Amino acid sequence: MTAISREEVAHLARLARLAVTDEELDMFAGQLDVILQSVARVGEVAAEDIPPTxxxxxxTNVFRPDEPRPGLTRAAALAGAPDSAEDRFRVPRILDEEE
Structure with missing residues (x-):
């Protein structure tokens, strides 16, 4: 006895918006049945005393502790900028404003 029927395969195909032929329904039903049996077999092997992994x-995490450190001052950050205005980075306009 198969775990999945042709009608269930046809329903799944409709949900996935797949066009399948009658031959494909039979083939997919057999393939899906093998997959479901394999998954069931894995479920039988899983023991209660073995934690999931x-x-x-x-x-282990290799991150260093998060410790605050002093950052750049505004003047130091803008010192390497090609252009600045009003204590901000100045960049070329890339979008035109439409009015």
Missing amino acids: SHSVPL
Whole structure:
């Protein structure tokens, strides 16, 4: 007995907006049945005493502690700018204003 029927495959195809032939419905039903059986087999193997894992080896963060440090002053930041005005970076206009 298959876990998924031709009608269910046809319904899934309609939801995915896929055009499938009658032959493809039979083929996909068989393929999806194999996939569902494989997933069920994995579920049988999973033991209650084994914690779920996302990686095969433990991961640790390598970030340094977040400590505030002094930043640039406005004058120091603008010192390397090609052009500035009113204590701000001045850049060329790229969009024209339409009136």
